[in-house]
């Protein structure tokens with residue numbers, strides 16, 4: 001009875017403490033210096049995009065083979081009947097359009113180990129694969145481990161040059177040569193992929209409707225491309241594989257083979273040495289196998305890989321402009337996308353995608369967060385978003401016609417254009433050298449007609465489309481121009497010399 005009272009008193013004290021805690025917590029949290037962490041459920045635009053991610057992947061260990069003997073009245077010495085261990089699971093990256101960035105990923109991913117073999121020649125179960133969903137446009141760089149191999153759907157098509165990372169500045173023939181092993185680094189890569197192909201025969205199929213092909217590789221040598229961005233990763237092999245289509249899969253770490261059961265080892269060494277057989281009913285289980293067979297019956301470890309995943313958006317057109325130029329408003333006007341719009345700079349924190357539907361084709365447009373002068377040196381939102389422009393075919397420069405009008409702090413549109421082109425060139429030489437057009441936005445504002453006329457005299461080499469994104473004026477003409485550029489009926493490229501700035 002006394003002990004019961006003591007217990008309930010303790011319980012009461014605990015309750016009192018816990019009932020105080022929330023108040024203390026609220027009190028402290030409201031005056032805390034540290035910023036409150038944003039919930040994972042915050043709207044996408046409020047969260048910073050994670051477009052580069054390091055991942056350690058380990059395939060599951062193979063299960064051990066079993067060593068067991070079956071005895072019957074006629075076979076007093078017993079026949080081996082231990083089954084093989086099951087294969088370990090693979091770590092697979094799968095391309096999914098429902099994933100935006102790498103924020104939902106874990107840095108360590110281990111696949112499950114295979115089941116152990118058992119008596120009556122039962123093979124261990126195959127370890128479960130770990131499937132990690134990554135966004136469309138994920139490029140894989142390899143820090144350690146083997147080059148992953150792609151398990152692609154039958155319907156997969158050949159990639160266009162702007163979709164293969166690193167080939168943008170090269171012409172198609174160069175990249176073809178690269179793939180045809182003109183480059184020694186490629187030879188190395190391809191030897192790895194052929195190794196992968198060899199090992200594929202031993203692996204069970206991941207999906208019945210799939211076939212295994214070598215990864216899309218390019219001819220950039222690892223050290224060359226990695227030294228551009230991160231000095232601390234000198235050994236990294238860049239762009240070893242990429243995921244560009246929904247459902248595409250890449251095995252980045254494969255499971256180890258299962259160990260052999262004594263049914264199989266018996267065939268390998270015809271004289272199995274057994275010690276101290278222990279009788280379980282009509283079955284004899286070997287307590288200690290010979291050294292040779294014991295090494296064979298242990299499951300092999302899974303392969304390990306250290307990867308860096310990088311996201312490069314895939315769109316046909318990217319809207320590139322200074323903050324507040326009206327890119328998000330424009331994306332909303334030309335497509336059904338509903339990006340956030342604000343009258344302050346850097347409303348857009350991650351690229352928004354929209355689909356532009358025509359009778360015959362659909363064009364994907366990406367609204368790239370605002371770039372400012374020095375973006376390539378990580379100013380503003382930094383150079384992370386310049387990467388997304390690398391993977392688009394057409395650039396639509398969105399200029400704010402009203403920015404430089406009297407009494408405003410902004411810069412005139414021709415200077416905006418020059419700064420944008422220079423930023424692209426600083427990030428990657430030749431990045432601005434692709435099909436483009438100019439969107440002269442905010443034509444509804446007073447005094448912008450004169451600015452537009454001046455823009456036309458100062459910029460040659462690319463068509464200028466005057467629009468008012470908020471009122472959706474000039475949108476049909478712009479949509480027609482974008483279509484003509486994308487389907488190749490129009491071809492304009494802008495050079496820095498085509499812009500006359502002050």
Ligand SMILES: Nc1nc2c(ncn2[C@@H]2O[C@H](COP(=O)(O)OP(=O)(O)OP(=O)(O)O)[C@@H](O)[C@H]2O)c(=O)[nH]1
Pocket residue numbers: 321322323324325326327328329330340341342343344345346347348349368369370371441442443444445467468469470471
């Ligand atoms: N007058 C006028 N204002 C516009 C027009 N288009 C956009 N705006 C305004 O310009 C401001 C910025 O628009 P956004 O679409 O957020 O600009 P943004 O380029 O996406 O800006 P960031 O997210 O900073 O890159 C908003 O207040 C819009 O209402 C236009 O055609 N005319």
